[in-house]
Amino acid sequence: MKTAENDKKVTILGVSFIHITLDNMVKRLVTHVQEKRKAFVVTANPEIVLYANENKEYKQYIDKADYVTPDGIGIVKGAQLLGQPLPERVTGFDMFMNLLEASNEHRFSIYLLGAKEEVLVKTKDVITKNYPNITIVGSHNGFFDWNDTVIDTEIKEKKPDFVFVALGFPRQEQWIAQRIETFQQGVFIGIGGSFDVLAGEVKRAPEVWQKLNLEWFYRLVKQPSRWRRMLALPRFAVKIFGNKMKRSS
Template sequence: MDKVNILGVEVSAMTHDQTINTLIDAVDNDKKKFVVTANPEIILHAYENRDYFQELSKADIITADGIGVVKGAKLLGRSIPERVTGFDLFISLLRKADQKGNSIYLLGAKEAVLNKTVTYIEEQYPNIKIVGKHNGYFDWEDPSIAKEIAGKKPDFVFVALGFPRQEKWIGKYIEQFNKGVFIGIGGSFDVLAGEVKRAPEIWQRLNLEWLYRLMKQPSRWRRMLALPRFVFKLYSYKQR
């Protein structure tokens, strides 16, 4: 698998479809995969925080979740064909799981949001087996959730704890699992539950989804400051 080193983080250069095929193949062969969907904020945080970088280093696939990562690779003279977002992977994997009758476990979000997500999946993807779920409010030092997941052996574990919690949680427990695709998908449960509206398709095609989210949630402006810092670090990194 071709990868692009961006601030020390090895980002996959696979397309969305190639990523899906790789993950489905892993499930079909009872293998284990840890997937991170990384935007510039995540890569920058890994660059500046050694502990978090160590957790990301455990991942099998780190996708470019954001046009900033794709542009960053180009700045370094490398190529990533397209962004591969957590939400798009989530939906594509649900479709595949429905076709194949796979099992899933859902971890994260508020209880009400989680229940709406479960209802949506049951209605839209009736062949999926939901073997377990838990909201995002629990004691990290309590290994009972990880033990439950290990015992139920789901094909996919969708972790919607948000950055950086979801990557840290998966990284902490990934060695306890023998199979399954574990993927952090941020606020995807909120979108599926109808609590948050995703940007219209035209905004997505123009790679302006970040701007749409900022307009809808102005409080995100502080997080957006990571982008110019990311670009500055890239220029410094390029000079090495």
Template sequence: MNKHVEILDISFINTSFSDMEEKIANHINKGEKSFVVTANPEIVMHAKEDADYKGYVQSADYVVPDGNGILLAANMLKQPLKERITGYDLTISLLQKANAKGWNVYLLGGREEVNKRAADRMKADYPLMNLVGRHDGYFDWNDSVLKEEIASLNPDLILVALGFPRQEKWIAENIASFSKGVFIGVGGSIDVIAGEVKRAPQFWQRLKLEWFYRLLKQPSRWKRMMALPKFVIEVMKTK
């Protein structure tokens, strides 16, 4: 089985959820840097249309398949991926490990009230984790003060919830300034942790209709959902 699967020029790691957890934990235990992208069809399509963004995603150490559409595409290409690795599930798993290992964690992104609620929830649910700092997603992009402040706190895990494409851009442009730390774009996971948004129930997840549940709850997402059929068409063209 291939270690990576190429889908529209994006190289997805072909691994299990537990192996991915172990890879990230090993980087943290060794004091190494790593950049993780949790990519769904929307991210792949944006990368196809934006060369700069594609470069950011391709610079990541790991791109994991967050989205059943990615698994569908891999099957269409006859290069099946082992399993879906969602950004939310990976975030929660890493917070659990941070609690067990006493890792230093930094939370960046979201509105101030959402960021604070998510931070409070994280501290309550994972009391042995060391939340060394947090900042909302509204800051001067060209000001180096925030980046220097985060680096000075020596975080092991940096959760960047700026939404795509901003979170991948921020990580790619700033990771060189850090000596260690696993950086992962967690997107809307911060909203779920904060209680702003509810994740789809297991019933919808088992049917692989989590995307439809989100659309019912947030009808304004319909334009974003149009990326999926376009993505499938583009993958069919590459067969």
């Protein structure tokens, strides 16, 4: 599957990001639904790019995506350093929230996959309360037999406009990539821990932290157990500088 040929791309460590704003990305995906054209969206942060850079099988999953968007200030800064600036972050959570707004406006249907059962129930309650025009055609928590076809069958039968997959990387990209060809329609997008945030289980960084590009630090303070994952940031920076040096030499 390919994006439109005239889409501007920015390649970072082998991963091609679409050069687009959040608002225009949301409009693009709404158009996919209206025209009944399916799409696979990856929201990639530095950790995902590094993993794709070092894992050939996972890179193949990413390459199947129609769109890869910059989920993380590290990607935006990396693009700047490489002389190929991206307009802004287009994160999984921001797209999720904007697509819920659009789905409520256009009366779209959605399917939710991921998180713990209690978090999933809270997520559905919030969506039902705040977005009454959305039809939730189905859902399943993130704990299931990978080879079980029950979820696939339900999505094929219900034909949701959006399938929000919150399994975390690399599972969400793998799940979508291995199945996308079997579905006739729908926008499939990996959104990490977005259900946890919407359900109130995890608090997103206050807006001031987001504007200062310190959302990653806020999450580390609130969840110290994430420190191992945060090691991806300096590793990503080293690779970016190395790539920049190669280009300039």
